Amino acid sequence: MSVAERPFDLVLFDLDGTLIDSAPQLALAVNRMLADCGFATAPEATVRTWVGNGADKLVKRALAHAGADEALFATARPLFGDHYQACLLDGLEMYAGVAATLQRLHVAGYQLAIVTNKPSDYVAPILDALGISSLFSLWLGGNSLPQKKPDPAPLLHACHELAIPVSRTLMVGDSENDVLAARAAAMPVVALTYGYNYGRDIADSHPDWLFDHFCGLDSILP
Template sequence: MSSHSDHIYHQSLRAAIIDLDGTMVDTLDDFVVAINQTLNQLALDLVDRAFIEHTIGKGPEYLIRSVLDHVGADAVLYERSLQLYRQHYQEVNGRHAKTYPGVAEGLSALKARNLRLACLTNKPTAFALSLLKQLELNHYFDMVFGGDTFERTKPDPLPLIKTCEMLNTTPSQTLVIGDSDNDALAARAAGCPVILVSYGYNHGKPVDAVDADGVIDRLDQIDRLLIRHLYA
């Protein structure tokens, strides 16, 4: 547990901002299918699951640039690749996705504390809304923002700051829950407390090495963690 945790939870939390891919939902196989369908259509080499797992999380533009570089493709293919990828992802979005164990229970616990919830992801908003609806998680959230909502994406703090404004809370009263240093860096810069899950897509790096206020193995452990620090 980070040294930040002893004081930060004594703030009165009013809301939580929760990441999507790798935090609530395992979407890796959706990415694998969409990326390799794109590469196949362009007659390029396919990429393995491990590479995609270590690359996702920073939005489709970063993902496509990284994939093209990895397979040695000409950068001139970027726009066409991004267009094809979006088409293929729209077709498979949610088809192979699975909600992680404990997610529904964790979200219910946060709602039971009367916290307003926002989902903030670097995934395009339309894909996020569709995925949440398919997995019956949409009803937990007061609002959903994607990587195309604001001028910048995580790890920039702007999306968190803007989401706090929409939630009518301050950053210090808004808990961020994510799976990677994207979430933690954005939260630290915005002034939000941040908890990470241990099982997500942290670009192949150990999540314990990230500066966060705590790490949990399941989202339904969040209530116990909050109680421990609020009433310690």
């Protein structure tokens, strides 16, 4: 298939739960924060269900789980940030097939970008540590714009910055937020089943394509 015949020119990727499994590091930081605040820790499997709406929401969910007063957020949030920064890269890995597929898409001439709700300060160090920074034309963190997913603004901003129409752009993510953002932007969307979706089946969000493995993208991105 020639470049002119491809259905897409730009592919937007979520980060946590799509390209990387960051739950081990997030759980470690959350539990160190909870311990600092005098609360019991939570199993990693539980923390996984809290991931997806950015760090602020993650901390608020952890505090609610612990039965803490909402006022404690002002103290707990910076504690979490310090702990997560300290363990950000510990054992960090991409999901199976991610590195090879991203490299193939880059070589094939697709423009690639990251649109994540993860705070911006963490994104570049992760991409650099994994050796994939050069594959992306743009990345947006959860605080890069006033809005974050499920608002469509970050997706539309990426299209604008890279001068590629929404109709030629594909969103790839693992949560309802990704699907909702893509739908609101009138953008086709792929959902991956292995990520974080608050313990719910991502199929219920009705993405355009649903894959169990990242390499499923090969079937629609030649």
